[in-house]
Amino acid sequence: MELPEILFNPLVRSVIGLCLMGVVFVGAMAAVWFERKLSADIQQRYGPMRVGPHGLFQLVADAIKLFTKEDIIPKNADRLLFVSAPIVLMGSVFLMLVAIPFGAVIIDGESYPIAATEMDVSVLYIEAMSAISIIGIFMVAYSANNKYSVLGAFRNFARMIGYEVPLGICVVSVAIMAGSLNIVEIAEAQSPLWFIVKQPLGFIVFFIALMADMGRLPFDQNESEEELIAGWMTEYTSMRFGYCFFAEYIHLILGSMILTLLFLGGWNLPAVLTATPILGLILPTAFFLLKVALVILGIIAIRWAVPRFRIDQVVDLSWKRLLPLSLLNLGWVIGLGLLGV
Amino acid sequence: MSEIIDISNIIYSYIPVAIILVVALVMPPMTMFLVKTLSPRSRSAAKYSTYEAGSLPIGDARIQFNVEYYLYAIAFVLFDIEVLFLYPWATIFQGHGITQIATVEMLVFIFVVLFGYVYLLKKEALKWMM
Incomplete structure (x- = not known):
């Protein structure tokens, strides 16, 4: 059985991409609910319980609330930057999403990734688009002309540029091992053995750098609500705040997907399991999304178990620990490659 | 077709x-x-003022920032461009005849950049002093 040719048409793929946007929006709402419930469990509270069973529709209620709140642009703010900053943030996460496969269908041993597009350099592209969010966050803070925002944005800048480098070196290590910059080929190169086994050090460095890149606690110095109100988005109200907030959660989901694709084997399963047509359609994607959910669970659990680091500790961690470690991992990968493993 | x-x-x-x-x-x-x-919608002057823990905002938030940020920025540009040079080499590392020479060249390149990194550390350019 062959896939119909229309599925390779770019316009049809764009429609698939729009559907994936919807999926990731719902996923972000689910992640917010999940985080609130999990944090409540960790702190022996109930969390949201009123709206729907176990507060499942709390986020719908929150969304309605955000839509009916007044949109305030402060007098001292730079209006143009203030209005366009959420667009940059949304553009960053959605352009990341275009190249990320959300799973794959396997038909007759041939796998077709479920993604909006296929690129030869998708890892490089995803990393570039992810880095645009620094500009978005800085625009949010600088336009608002609020001291808390600007403090948060400076911390964000200092942190993000530090973690971009180890992140990039780990991606290069993975690309060397897979022999490709295409995220689909990287996922498929881990068919018998995941890269977390072949380069555990790279996984640890990448995971920490990714957490810092997504601004998850212990690396949320740009937000640190106990000292900076809401950090970089202090002045934002209604859905403008909603977009900044959702961009972070979408980044969390997409980051977990990238981690799963680069180190945790993607959707690869033993060929026996995907031999029958129906299992081949469902199992790889289900397995992939299960792993993504477990990664998100881990990241959220870490948030409620570790206190926030000081900004100088964070910057030192990236430049003085993770950068040498990532280079060490690169050397390890080169060594393995030269030995022909 | x-x-x-x-x-x-x-x-x-x-x-x-x-x-x-x-x-x-x-x-x-x-x-x-x-x-x-x-x-x-409701208008009042206080609503459109910048939030500063309840008091009137003092001065502008867009201040001159510390010069040490530039050191980090320069170090970032340096290392990020190093990583960019690694990308094309990463794809040809396996299964190509020119691999050996390219790898030696890359190792020399990484070594030179590492030398710069050690220099930065010794000069305490990457020390947070704010």
Whole structure:
């Protein structure tokens, strides 16, 4: 059985991409609910319980609330930057999403990734688009002309540029091992053995750098609500705040997907399991999304178990620990490659 | 069929990128229009002032920032460009005849940049002093 040719048409793929946007929006709402419930469990509270069973529709209620709140642009703010900053943030996460496969269908041993597009350099592209969010966050803070925002944005800048480098070196290590910059080929190169086994050090460095890149606690110095109100988005109200907030959660989901694709084997399963047509359609994607959910669970659990680091500790961690470690991992990968493993 | 419009073509693979970009650009303004129609409006001078823990804002928030940020920025540009040079080499590392020479060249390159890194550390350029 062959896939119909229309599925390779770019316009049809764009429609698939729009559907994936919807999926990731719902996923972000689910992640917010999940985080609130999990944090409540960790702190022996109930969390949201009123709206729907176990507060499942709390986020719908929150969304309605955000839509009916007044949109305030402060007098001292730079209006143009203030209005366009959420667009940059949304553009960053959605352009990341275009190249990320959300799973794959396997038909007759041939796998077709479920993604909006296929690129030869998708890892490089995803990393570039992810880095645009620094500009978005800085625009949010600088336009608002609020001291808390600007403090948060400076911390964000200092942190993000530090973690971009180890992140990039780990991606290069993975690309060397897979022999490709295409995220689909990287996922498929881990068919018998995941890269977390072949380069555990790279996984640890990448995971920490990714957490810092997504601004998850212990690396949320740009937000640190106990000292900076809401950090970089202090002045934002209604859905403008909603977009900044959702961009972070979408980044969390997409980051977990990238981690799963680069180190945790993607959707690869033993060929026996995907031999029958129906299992081949469902199992790889289900397995992939299960792993993504477990990664998100881990990241959220870490948030409620570790206190926030000081900004100088964070910057030192990236430049003085993770950068040498990532280079060490690169050397390890080169060594393995030269030995022909 | 001389020309098939296929996603695997390098130009066509960027069409979804362009379309999603347009959607991402249009979505926030449309939402804000919806918010404007749905939300109540009331005007007062205090509401439009910058939030500063309840007191009147003092001065401007757009201050000159510390010069040490530039050191980090320069170090970042240096290492990020190093990483960019590694990308093309990473794809040809396996299964190509030129691998040995390219790898030796890359190792020399990484070694030179590492020398710069040690120099930065010794000069305490990467020390947080704010």
